[in-house]
Amino acid sequence: MESAWYYYKYRRFIKWLGLYLALAGPGIIVMVADNDAGGITTYAATGAKFGFNLIWLLVLLGPVAYIVQEMTVRLGAVTKRGHAEAIFDAFGSFWGWFSLIDLGILDFLTMITEFIGMTAALKIFGVPPILTIIGVSILMISIFVHGRYWTWEKIVLLFCVLNLIYIPAILLIHPNFSDVIKGLIPVIPTGGFTGDFFFFFMANIGTTIAPWMIFFQQSSVVDKGMTEKDISFGKFDTAVGAFFTVVVAIACVILTGTLLFKPGGVDIESAAEAAIAIMGSSPLVGSALAIGLFDAGLLGAMCISLASSWAMGEVFGWAHSINNKVSEAPMFYAFYFLSLVFAGLVVITPGAPLVLITLFVQVVAVTLLPAALVFLLLLLNNEEMMGKYKNTLMQNIWGFLIVFTIIIVSTLYALSVIFPEMFK
Amino acid sequence: MSVDNKKNDEEKNMIDYVDDTSEKGRISSVLKRWRKAVHNINKKYSKPRLKMTPLVRFSLLALRIYLIMLVVILSYKFYTMVR
Numbered sequence: 001m002e003s004a005w006y007y008y009k010y011r012r013f014i015k016w017l018g019l020y021l022a023l024a025g026p027g028i029i030v031m032v033a034d035n036d037a038g039g040i041t042t043y044a045a046t047g048a049k050f051g052f053n054l055i056w057l058l059v060l061l062g063p064v065a066y067i068v069q070e071m072t073v074r075l076g077a078v079t080k081r082g083h084a085e086a087i088f089d090a091f092g093s094f095w096g097w098f099s100l101i102d103l104g105i106l107d108f109l110t111m112i113t114e115f116i117g118m119t120a121a122l123k124i125f126g127v128p129p130i131l132t133i134i135g136v137s138i139l140m141i142s143i144f145v146h147g148r149y150w151t152w153e154k155i156v157l158l159f160c161v162l163n164l165i166y167i168p169a170i171l172l173i174h175p176n177f178s179d180v181i182k183g184l185i186p187v188i189p190t191g192g193f194t195g196d197f198f199f200f201f202m203a204n205i206g207t208t209i210a211p212w213m214i215f216f217q218q219s220s221v222v223d224k225g226m227t228e229k230d231i232s233f234g235k236f237d238t239a240v241g242a243f244f245t246v247v248v249a250i251a252c253v254i255l256t257g258t259l260l261f262k263p264g265g266v267d268i269e270s271a272a273e274a275a276i277a278i279m280g281s282s283p284l285v286g287s288a289l290a291i292g293l294f295d296a297g298l299l300g301a302m303c304i305s306l307a308s309s310w311a312m313g314e315v316f317g318w319a320h321s322i323n324n325k326v327s328e329a330p331m332f333y334a335f336y337f338l339s340l341v342f343a344g345l346v347v348i349t350p351g352a353p354l355v356l357i358t359l360f361v362q363v364v365a366v367t368l369l370p371a372a373l374v375f376l377l378l379l380l381n382n383e384e385m386m387g388k389y390k391n392t393l394m395q396n397i398w399g400f401l402i403v404f405t406i407i408i409v410s411t412l413y414a415l416s417v418i419f420p421e422m423f424k
Numbered sequence: 425m426s427v428d429n430k431k432n433d434e435e436k437n438m439i440d441y442v443d444d445t446s447e448k449g450r451i452s453s454v455l456k457r458w459r460k461a462v463h464n465i466n467k468k469y470s471k472p473r474l475k476m477t478p479l480v481r482f483s484l485l486a487l488r489i490y491l492i493m494l495v496v497i498l499s500y501k502f503y504t505m506v507r
Binding site for chain 2: 088089090091092093095096098315316317353356360363364367368370371374378379382384385407410411413414417418
């Protein structure tokens, strides 16, 4: 009798797992791609500057990312509209254009940072930047033009697995795990509230939640054809992704925190610089950091260019599904292609301030994030649109708390820029 | 100047003129198409589904202006660092 019960439970679990694997994708992809080239650079720089002292922040950012992204799952599954279209429809064209222009500029700048990361990573192995850009563009286009969302998603999930390369890498360096655990306790690092602290605080938030992620996941949910009954799977998928994004971020901080950090902090300008520095003492770990950086840039570029193309397609009324063939959605594919070309061109422009662009994109992205979050919260509170899937009181409290925290931190950082003496 | 040469020059000028107008024409037709698309989008979404009170609308606008101001400050820092 008991064995029959276990068998029944086992069958139910297998059925659930099968369903989950069919529906898994948007949540994991958006969260893992969130650890893009800029993200890896930010984590590497955080570890070198503050050691393990900001690990607690990364742990806190996991639930924050989940709270934000879970809302896009519900919104997409219920309205069957991408985020750009939902904003135009709900708030009118004035606010719609604002959001679309924000997204367009930020996505383009972020795309540049992805190419910066990829070219810097492969340069370590002797690949010239121009070759990286051409190769990556061909690879991305060939993955994209299959005409099937399913194929695209499963290929991208394979790249997501490669993003976990930092986990075996930390096992090779034998970090002091008691120090890592101490880093889980929220404390302000030695030096207190300095301009540097605010900068890294903001950059870490900016790399964990970004406006493109909201647009990407909602459009992805719609393109995949998820409905209200799939919301619980979508939420689980997002939670799994949030877990992995935090694990990868912490692993990256542990790497540079162990191998590069010295009391007083070490300034590194890019993850590639960190990889080169680490290669001297541990070639395998340095190579893992470089490979991870390339993969992160590739994932980010694939998702961000798609987020922009989806948003443009939704607003301009172009056919905009990956399930469409190139001939059926020429503008959608052309926009995707052109965003790759222009971002690549900026990277190979001589004298372009690439490292500064990488760090500042994260900060500007987080500064503009509250505007996107407020729209998201307003949409999720509309009963006519969301029905029983509208936000609960607790979800609203968390949502608005995130918005206010970001506004306050952005303001403090801006003050530290205007009055550098204030936070010394 | 011989008649033939004059005719050739006129033909060349005509070709330049046709090329110029076709190039300009193409650009202006693309611009017109985009303007029409934007106009259609504005028309399509002229009536927002969500009714916002003037206070909410003002708060959104104030937040937007404030955030843009912060971005300008950050851009200034970016510019000074690049220099």
